[in-house]
Each structure stands twice: as structure tokens, then as C-alpha cells.
Amino acid sequence: GNSVTQMEGPVTLSEEAFLTINCTYTATGYPSLFWYVQYPGEGLQLLLKATKADDKGSNKGFEATYRKETTSFHLEKGSVQVSDSAVYFCALESNYKLTFGKGTLLTVNP
Amino acid sequence: AAGVIQSPRHLIKEKRETATLKCYPIPRHDTVYWYQQGPGQDPQFLISFYEKMQSDKGSIPDRFSAQQFSDYHSELNMSSLELGDSALYFCASSSGQGRNEQFFGPGTRLTVL
Numbered sequence: 001g002n003s004v005t006q007m008e009g010p011v012t013l014s015e016e017a018f019l020t021i022n023c024t025y026t027a028t029g030y031p032s033l034f035w036y037v038q039y040p041g042e043g044l045q046l047l048l049k050a051t052k053a054d055d056k057g058s059n060k061g062f063e064a065t066y067r068k069e070t071t072s073f074h075l076e077k078g079s080v081q082v083s084d085s086a087v088y089f090c091a092l093e094s095n096y097k098l099t100f101g102k103g104t105l106l107t108v109n110p
Numbered sequence: 111a112a113g114v115i116q117s118p119r120h121l122i123k124e125k126r127e128t129a130t131l132k133c134y135p136i137p138r139h140d141t142v143y144w145y146q147q148g149p150g151q152d153p154q155f156l157i158s159f160y161e162k163m164q165s166d167k168g169s170i171p172d173r174f175s176a177q178q179f180s181d182y183h184s185e186l187n188m189s190s191l192e193l194g195d196s197a198l199y200f201c202a203s204s205s206g207q208g209r210n211e212q213f214f215g216p217g218t219r220l221t222v223l
Binding site: 043044045046049089093097098099100101102103 | 141143145151152153154155158160165166168200202207211212213214215216217
């Protein structure tokens with residue numbers, strides 16, 4: 001079956017540090033890949049997505065590249081802010097439903 | 111822009127009671143998905159509907175049922191509630207199926223005592 005594995009947190013960084021959250025997936029076919037963000041007490045918001053190999057999704061300074069050869073979709077940001085503190089979920093879409101990773105809690109300190 | 115609306119936002123029930131969660135999709139969205147997120151867990155797909163017909167089923171207990179109505183809103187009915195049903199229940203909607211983005215509602219937090 002489909003599965004998503006992302007690096008376990010929590011991740012704690014200082015403001016302006018570089019962020020990487022690793023995500024790898026197992027799926028049949030060619031799924032679409034997503035990063036969702038969940039701020040405290042809120043729902044899931046789509047951060048970025050990529051629908052085919054070598055696509056790069058980007059939004060709000062975050063980016064991730066769909067790497068078919070390594071089945072990965074790592075999330076990166078060059079300079080994090082305190083407001084980026086949240087839980088980040090990597091997900092894949094296959095057969096019209098999403099499969100999520102376990103989530104990574106990011107805390108950014110001033 | 112209109113978003114997915116879920117009601118109620120919070121619900122407290124006793125064991126063995128029933129609960130009904132409602133989801134109102136974004137206007138003109140015809141597909142609704144339900145997900146369950148346990149404490150500290152990732153969201154798990156429960157069930158989905160496309161054009162008022164069930165389109166897929168995930169790890170939904172037999173005690174739960176759901177439907178999508180003619181106005182495309184959806185209801186998740188949960189009976190014989192157990193402590194383990196305490197979770198955040200998300201509804202998402204999309205326009206059609208396939209690789210269309212799913213827009214999530216704020217969730218309903220169900221607490222079973």
C-alpha cells in the first residue's frame with residue numbers, strides 16, 4: 001500500500017536558520033505529492049504541491065522537488081521565521097485520497 | 111473566499127452516545143472527504159463522496175456512517191461512541207476527483223468521556 005515517511009521531530013531552530021524536513025514515499029504509479037501545514041488549533045492548509053517528477057512546488061519561501069529516482073519530496077526553506085512554527089505533514093494523493101506522514105513539529109525561536 | 115465549513119467545532123459526548131458531524135463544502139465543489147486525526151497522529155482517510163455517491167472507503171469503523179446530500183453537504187454519523195473515537199475530524203472538499211486540491215475545513219474536535 002501507499003505510505004509516507006517523514007523525519008521525526010520535534011525540530012527546533014533559531015530565526016533565519018535553514019530548514020530541511022525529509023519526506024520519502026512508497027506508492028504505486030505516480031502520485032501527486034503535497035506538504036500541508038497545521039498551525040496550533042487550526043486545520044490543515046496546503047503549503048505546496050507537485051504533480052509529476054522533477055516538478056518543484058514553492059510557496060512562502062518553502063520549496064520541495066518531486067524526486068522520482070529517490071522517491072522523495074523534502075521540504076526546505078532558506079530562512080525560517082517565528083511564524084513558521086507549526087506541524088508540517090508530507091502527503092501523497094493516490095486514487096483520490098490523501099495518505100499523510102506522521103507530521104513534524106517545527107518550533108522557531110527568536 | 112468561502113471555505114469549507116464544519117459544525118460543530120467542538121463536541122463532547124459520553125461513551126455509547128451518538129454524534130453527527132456536518133460538513134459544508136466550498137460552493138461548486140462536488141467531492142467531500144472525511145479524515146480522522148487522533149492526538150499527535152497523522153490524519154487518516156475515512157470515506158469520500160463524489161456527486162452524492164460514496165467513492166472510496168478507508169479505515170472507517172462499522173459504527174460510523176456518512177452520506178452526501180443533494181446540496182453537497184455531508185454528515186458523518188457516529189454511534190456507540192468509544193473513548194478511542196476522541197479525535198479531530200476533518201472534512202475536505204474538491205472540485206471533481208483526481209488530482210484536484212483538497213481544501214480542508216477547520217475540523218471538529220470530538221471528545222468522548
